[in-house]
Amino acid sequence: MRNRLILAMTAFAAVYLVISGRLVLLATMTPSTPIHYLNPGEQVSxxxxxxxxxxxxxxxxDINVPSVYAEPVKMFGIDDAIEELRTVLPDLDPADLRTKLSSDKQFVWVKREITPSEKAAxxxxxxxxxxxxxxxxxVYPAGPITSHILGYVNIDNQGIAGFEKHLDTEWLGALHDAGLARNTPLEPVRLSIDLRAQHAMRDELMAAMDKFHSIAAAGAIMDVHTGEMLAMVSLPDFDPERPVEALQKDRINRMTTGVYELGSAFKAxxxxxxxxxxxxxxxxxxxxRSPIRVGSNTIGDYHAENRIMTVEDIYIHSSNIGTARMAMAVGVEGHKAFLRKLGFFDRMTTELPESGAPIVPERWREVNTMTIAFGHGMSVAPIQAxxxxxxxxxxxxxIPPTFVPRPVELADMMGEQVISQETSDKMRYxxxxxxxxxTAKKANVPGYEVGGKTGTAEKVVNGRYSSTKVLTTFLSTFPTxxxxxxxxxMLDEPQGIKETYGYRTSGWNVAPTAGNIIARVAPILGVVPELAPVASDGPLSVSY
Structure with a gap:
């Protein structure tokens, strides 16, 4: 019994000795990352x-990068230290750094996000x-290609715009505030965007901007059964790793933030x-047969047919007169109610925080219904259209648009019936x-049954419609x-060129651009082209 007692005492003493030694070591060591020294506003990403x-x-x-800090209370020879640091980091402000290093703080940043070679030096x-x-x-491997969707973060890795801001607003910000995920690997977040389709659309829009000398362009591809956005581009865009570029006024997201009169595309x-x-x-x-006069306003057609027209004629010839008369046959209140049902009176909400509010007339009279019928007098964000x-x-x-994957079943539950199946069938026709x-012949892509509606709107400049600046749009679908x-x-201020005989209307620029986009993205999205009809004994051909 005595031997057992001595053995037990020895074991307990050894355990306590190990614990005591560890406590002494922790009390005397200097932490490698002194997070508890951080002052307000000096966060770690x-x-x-x-x-x-x-x-x-x-x-x-995310990638790991070194940042250099200082503990002023442990420093001496500050001027010498500043000179030595500037031999490696010449962009440091010596006056600002001297103020920081002369303080009695335990922690100050010298420079965030330096290179490994700078750290070694x-x-x-x-x-x-x-x-x-x-x-x-x-870091953003795709660079500017998805910039208007993803947005960007600040130096503390906090979302400032786009989907990055949505992440912080929804759950990530609260997780970080609770100190639960500073360096913890997190489950990836998947978007509905297809990078291949996104690249193809951006490439074609850049080519169109260059060809037609436009100041800007925008476009989107949406799954009509789920509301998923497969691509969304706004040009000019920016490098999300250089957020200062996003602050330039021409870098707005024209699909969600900008609001525009969409011209004849609204006739749909x-x-x-x-x-x-x-x-x-x-x-x-x-x-x-003749223009409509409303007070001092005259509603006419770009290429007047000067005849009695069917709804089919009005649509394919894009008659302002016929469309205005159609709207008046429904009436002002019926017109407003229908547009409200389609969401044109409300700001569109998606996972992207930035969104523009529609501009509607304060007093809606008959003339407003007539002009809005063919796309003038009401401005909406393109994503609403x-x-x-x-x-x-x-x-x-x-179905509300979304930038994250959405099952068809969920989309069906969220969808609201706004027109009948019969009307939808007629619109496809x-x-x-x-x-x-x-007007959209140049959008045709053999094998894919493209359909749509073109629009050319004169831009409002200093409160007046400009005769020299237009916005062209094309709302299309495939296969019909x-x-x-x-x-x-959409193209902003396209110019007439020799190839278009000087015309700058949508049928000459956005329609063929949309056709080029569809030809490239349809195979990517798995849409099989319709087989071309051939003789029974002839070769089998296919459009792709």
Whole structure:
């Protein structure tokens, strides 16, 4: 018993000796990352989840980079230290650094996010009180391609704009505030965006800007059955790793933040409204023989037909007169109610925080209904036209757009029936007819049954419509026999060129641009082209 007692005492003494030694060691050692020294406003950048596209391509990720800090209370010979630091980091402000190092603080940043070679050079200087901390730096492998979707972060790795800001607002910010995820790996976040389609659209829009000498361009691709955004581009864009570029006034996201009069593309909604009444059909006629005079205003046609026209004629010839008469047949209140149902009276909300509010008339009179019918007098964000346009051809369901994957079942639950299936079928017919016989012939892509509506709007400059500056748009879908995607394209101030015989209207610029985009993205998105008809004994051909 005595031997057992001595053995037990010895064991307990050994355990307590180990614990005591560890406590002494922890009390005397200097922490490698003195986070508890940080003063207010001197945060350490937090970890963020990777952002992936719908097929797994990395759009945003964190890398570890060194930052250099100082502990002023441990330093001496400050002027010498400053001179030595500036041999490695010549952009340091000596006056600012002297103020920092002369304080009685325990921690100040010298410079955030330096290179490994700069860290090695500073370490070799052996300056007392200078240390290093590993931080998280956000990088964007796709560069500017997805900049208006992803947004950017600040130096503390906090989301400032775009989807990055959405992450912080929804859950990431609270997680970091609780101190639960500074360096913890987080589950990747997947977007609905397809990087391949995004690149193709951006490439074609850049080519169109250059070709037609436009000051800006924008476009989007949306799954009409789920509301998922497959691509969204706004040019000029910016490098998200250089956020200062995003502050330039021409770098706004024109798809979500800018609001515009969309011109004749808006006639698609007016036509759907008229057909939805049940009193007006595709063969119903309206008098377009002469311009409409309303007070001091005259409503005329760009290429006047000067005849009585059916709804089908009005659509494919893009008659302002006929469209205005259609809207008046529905009435002012009916017109307002229909546009409100399509969401044109409200700010569009998505995962991207930035959004523009529609501009509607304060007093809505008959003349407003007439002009808004053909796309003048009401400004909306293009993404609103995308969402409403999808409802015209997907069976009549208004589905909110989203930048994250959404199952069809959930989309069905969220969708609101705004027009009937019958009206939607008629709109698909008219859209296809407009590409085969109307103003959008140059958008045709063999094998993909493209349909749509072109629009050319004179821009408002200093309160007046300009005769020299236009905004061209094209709202399109493919394939019209079984619509899967909606493609929207916009060019800001395109110019007439020799190839277009000096014309700058949408049929000459955004329509062919949309056709080029569809030809490139359709195979990427898995849309099989329709087989071309051939003789029974001839070779089999296919458009792709």
């Amino acid at each position: 937090h970890a963020r989840p990777d952002i992936l596209d719908r097929v797994g391509n990395v759009l945003a990720t 500073i370490h070799a200087l052996g300056i007392p009180g200078i240390g290093f901390m590993e931080e998280n730096k956000r 909604f007016t036509t759907a409204m008229a057909l939805e009444t049940g009193r007006i059909g595709i063969n119903t006629t309206f008098d377009a 995308v969402a409403a346009g999808a409802a015209l051809i997907n069976g009549g369901r208004m 008219l859209m296809r007819l407009n590409v085969t016989k109307g 026999s079984d619509p899967k995607y909606l493609v929207f394209v």
